[in-house]
């Protein structure tokens with residue numbers, strides 16, 4: 374998901390709509406905006422579909438006045454899949470000291486346990502979303518003010534959370550102690566901005582101030598930014614897959630351009646797994662920067678062997694299998710004239726279920742390619758993510774059930790190679806590779822080492 378918030382700018386919701394548009398790649402199912410105006414109080418709008426189709430209508434934006442606003446774009450990783458408007462964030466709660474709204478990116482690993490406890494004690498849930506727990510925990514807190522209530526609530530929550538919240542007078546941003554999901558602070562004139570990624574600061578012309586630190590809470594009012602540290606400090610474990618796939622390539626993370634990191638992944642991949650061929654082609658768009666790096670390092674020409682229809686969204690994000698299957702053909706087509714008779718290296722970011730790679734291989738061979746070699750910009754995805762990226766159950770993950778050779782046979786390609794975990798760490802800037810005693814990132818979907826125990830899943834019988 375993507376979160377965005379603004380304080381101190383006239384008609385803040387308009388800036389939030391633009392920010393959410395730039396974060397659309399983080400969630401395409403639905404979006405929502407809450408705004409507060411001193412005269413009109415809180416207003417909210419939640420809609421299915423793209424930001425540009427909903428939050429550009431003047432008639433809707435006029436209902437969201439005020440200098441304080443937050444928003445969310447949704448990609449369901451917990452709760453029900455599909456169309457339930459009650460699950461669309463931000464969530465809103467009315468407490469004794471006034472209302473508060475929250476937008477959450479990540480996934481709470483003890484949400485089901487918390488939900489059971491809260492329901493037993495009388496909370497009435499409106500949605501199936503894990504994030505709603507936060508509002509109910511805030512309601513139960515004995516603290517007077519919303520920021521302190523939010524601190525109380527988040528101290529009970531486990532897992533990954535980057536939260537943007539607002540009250541009548543405050544914009545609040547928090548990251549979990551491991552800092553699994555991103556959150557940055559920006560500045561525009563007299564106003565302040567919180568965003569999942571820097572690319573959404575660019576769109577409104579805001580200046581990047583800094584990242585919110587893992588475990589940090591910022592409380593922003595008209596007096597400025599106050600920083601707090603409500604949690605026990607821990608070594609940070611940012612999601613390495615944000616670098617590989619999830620974030621936009623024009624964002625900056627940890628002082629590094631995501632594009633440059635991905636290009637470097639391609640360089641490492643070419644060093645680790647060279648192969649003689651005529652062309653290096655990305656599976657667009659997610660494989661593009663790595664393919665550029667692969668081509669530069671190997672000296673094999675880069676070419677657009679697969680063309681992407683720009684009017685399709687991210688396939689993986691489609692919640693049902695059927696739509697995902699269709700999706701590959703609707704989205705990608707082979708540039709036949711270029712491919713015929715060629716030995717082709719295809720570079721993609723990841724193999725999850727194998728649906729994409731299989732279809733693409735068929736299309737490439739059908740177009741007359743002589744050889745097809747897959748090079749993948751992440752290690753085999755053998756474990757599900759419980760921290761906010763929607764990887765399927767283990768049974769559906771190709772790499773959980775097959776060796777690399779078996780996957781190669783299953784996909785029907787001439788060769789299939791993945792970047793090593795060490796190679797990936799080098800590409801994100803860890804010169805020594807992965808420190809097994811204390812890894813610098815979360816890499817659980819590749820290593821099976823979960824930095825936060827997935828409590829709800831373990832209770833349901835998931836085996837580590």
Ligand code: 5GP
Pocket residue numbers: 618656659660687688689690721722723724725726727728729730762763764
């Ligand atoms: P597969 O078809 O193997 O199930 O999925 C691989 C494709 O989905 C890749 O092209 C990649 O760009 C995309 N993808 C891989 N992992 C993820 C993920 O966790 N989230 C999203 N949104 N897309 C992914």
Ligand code: SF4
Pocket residue numbers: 553612613614615757758759760761762815816817818819
């Ligand atoms: Fe990111 Fe993978 Fe960790 Fe999930 S399991 S947070 S996708 S590195």
Ligand code: MG
Pocket residue numbers: 656657658659660721722
């Ligand atoms: Mg892709």
